[in-house]
Amino acid sequence: MTPSYNFAFLDEDTKRMLRRALLKAVAIPGYQVPFGSREMPLPYGWGTGGIQVTAALLGRDDILKVIDQGADDTTNAVNIRRFFARVAGVETTEHTVDASLIQTRHRIPETPLREDQILVFQVPEPEPLRTLEPREAETRTLHALADYGLMHVKLYEDIAQYGHIATSYDYPVLVDDRFLTSPSPIPKFDNPKLDRSPALMLFGAGREKRLYAIPPYTKVESLAFDDHPFEIQRWEHRCELCGSAESYLDEVIVDDRGSRMFVCSDTDFCGDRRAEAQA
Amino acid sequence: MSALLQVRGLSRHYGQRIGCEDVSFDLHPGELLCVVGESGSGKSTLLSTVAAQLAPSAGTVRYRQRDGEWLELGTLSEADRRRLAREEWGFVTQNPRDGLRLNVSAGANVAERLMALGMRNYSQLRGIARSWLERVEIDAARIDDAPTSFSGGMQQRLQIARTLVTQPRLVFMDEPTAGLDVSVQARILDLLRGLVNELGLAAVMVTHDLAVARLLAARTIVMQGGRVVETGLTDQILDDPQHPYTQLLVSSVLTT
Ligand SMILES: [Zn+2]
Numbered sequence: 001m002t003p004s005y006n007f008a009f010l011d012e013d014t015k016r017m018l019r020r021a022l023l024k025a026v027a028i029p030g031y032q033v034p035f036g037s038r039e040m041p042l043p044y045g046w047g048t049g050g051i052q053v054t055a056a057l058l059g060r061d062d063i064l065k066v067i068d069q070g071a072d073d074t075t076n077a078v079n080i081r082r083f084f085a086r087v088a089g090v091e092t093t094e095h096t097v098d099a100s101l102i103q104t105r106h107r108i109p110e111t112p113l114r115e116d117q118i119l120v121f122q123v124p125e126p127e128p129l130r131t132l133e134p135r136e137a138e139t140r141t142l143h144a145l146a147d148y149g150l151m152h153v154k155l156y157e158d159i160a161q162y163g164h165i166a167t168s169y170d171y172p173v174l175v176d177d178r179f180l181t182s183p184s185p186i187p188k189f190d191n192p193k194l195d196r197s198p199a200l201m202l203f204g205a206g207r208e209k210r211l212y213a214i215p216p217y218t219k220v221e222s223l224a225f226d227d228h229p230f231e232i233q234r235w236e237h238r239c240e241l242c243g244s245a246e247s248y249l250d251e252v253i254v255d256d257r258g259s260r261m262f263v264c265s266d267t268d269f270c271g272d273r274r275a276e277a278q279a
Numbered sequence: 280m281s282a283l284l285q286v287r288g289l290s291r292h293y294g295q296r297i298g299c300e301d302v303s304f305d306l307h308p309g310e311l312l313c314v315v316g317e318s319g320s321g322k323s324t325l326l327s328t329v330a331a332q333l334a335p336s337a338g339t340v341r342y343r344q345r346d347g348e349w350l351e352l353g354t355l356s357e358a359d360r361r362r363l364a365r366e367e368w369g370f371v372t373q374n375p376r377d378g379l380r381l382n383v384s385a386g387a388n389v390a391e392r393l394m395a396l397g398m399r400n401y402s403q404l405r406g407i408a409r410s411w412l413e414r415v416e417i418d419a420a421r422i423d424d425a426p427t428s429f430s431g432g433m434q435q436r437l438q439i440a441r442t443l444v445t446q447p448r449l450v451f452m453d454e455p456t457a458g459l460d461v462s463v464q465a466r467i468l469d470l471l472r473g474l475v476n477e478l479g480l481a482a483v484m485v486t487h488d489l490a491v492a493r494l495l496a497a498r499t500i501v502m503q504g505g506r507v508v509e510t511g512l513t514d515q516i517l518d519d520p521q522h523p524y525t526q527l528l529v530s531s532v533l534t535t
Contacts, residue, residue, distance in 0.1 A: 225401040
């Protein structure tokens with residue numbers, strides 16, 4: 001642990017400010033709470049929002065897991081994990097079941113989460129209406145009045161253009177029958193895991209200076225039309241490493257002749273299944 | 280029949296300057312009222328104030344809701360004002376680009392208000408959007424085209440479809456044909472006349488053109504310098520204008 005930093009890098013006043021914002025976020029599920037985002041020793045786009053949330057939550061006994069696109073070994077995940085190992089000295093893990101705190105970009109682990117776990121999402125754009133309504137004051141009013149017809153305009157456009165709801169990442173959800181919310185750029189495959197999750201879900205957007213939360217066991221509904229219901233991605237393949245038919249698959253190129261195969265995006269989940277199969 | 284809208288002593292000032300001053304009128308269900316005046320006459324200020332987009336400096340506007348309840352618009356919360364605008368009113372702006380959502384398709388523009396009211400069946404939304412495009416004489420095959428690919432007249436007809444699709448009880452129109460070619464204007468006025476009759480719309484329309492009033496409105500208010508100078512049946516005003524300013528307007532209509 002580098003001694004020139006306070007525990008988990010941020011000073012205690014900043015952490016208290018973040019915790020107050022997080023408590024408010026938990027009290028109003030899906031509501032975007034402004035916070036005074038701090039400069040972090042990582043550029044925006046590297047998850048500075050998520051890192052600040054993690055820093056405010058970490059205790060000395062926490063066991064931290066960091067994933068990016070489901071994998072623990074990507075540059076982004078490795079950097080963030082190393083950062084916290086250095087500035088907080090906490091134990092880290094790649095195993096979902098062993099982690100008390102998981103910071104993620106772009107996925108929710110396949111292994112079901114528990115009540116004693118917290119998932120922290122890195123969020124680039126917290127406002128689901130932004131592409132349709134650039135004016136901040138107006139989106140704030142739309143949230144205040146729960147006036148969300150506009151979101152269906154986007155889904156309508158999807159179907160008109162592609163014949164189905166083509167939005168496959170960052171698929172908009174209604175939290176607790178009240179706030180329209182961005183689930184962050186996770187695949188819509190993961191949306192059902194948000195619904196009534198036993199684990200607390202926290203979202204941090206550093207550049208936009210917003211936090212929000214989905215508390216445990218909160219209803220989370222993916223928007224849709226009656227005649228175009230919400231559907232998750234499906235594959236004709238199983239994972240070619242572990243044989244899973246239930247997980248989110250990535251298509252990867254495996255040699256220089258361009259051969260492809262489908263494998264679990266969640267590397268920990270896939271590894272566990274293979275270990276079990278051998279045992 | 281009971282009025283839909285009651286405007287009493289309505290004034291709107293901008294500092295010392297008068298926007299509109301002491302305006303009173305009633306609007307009945309199914310009635311189209313034209314407010315005629317030149318630019319600077321206060322007609323657009325009046326429209327915005329009646330539609331609760333501007334707060335009045337004095338006077339009241341009362342609106343009778345669908346459920347028969349009278350609402351005092353000056354006391355409405357922002358949420359109630361938006362609910363009225365969404366569920367019971369429509370607004371057609373002079374420049375269609377201000378009233379349309381330009382980054383989504385024509386069909387989405389028409390369907391948006393229906394979705395805002397909670398309609399969640401895509402096929403039904405498409406069907407209604409198609410039929411409304413046809414009603415405003417836009418080829419339904421263009422349902423997925425961007426409004427930016429439409430001519431000015433088509434954009435205005437699209438805005439009319441987008442506004443009327445929810446069958447509002449009261450529509451505010453701000454010079455909906457100004458800025459368009461004369462032949463395009465005539466087509467839109469014809470279309471509006473048909474729709475107003477068919478839907479039994481109540482509307483307040485602002486125009487600088489008495490000829491528009493003659494075509495559409497049974498009753499007309501003439502404004503000058505923020506005040507009403509003459510009000511009455513449109514035919515009477517055209518046949519026998521009382522106020523010198525109205526006489527001037529009428530003579531200019533008759534010579535064109
Ligand atoms: Zn696998």
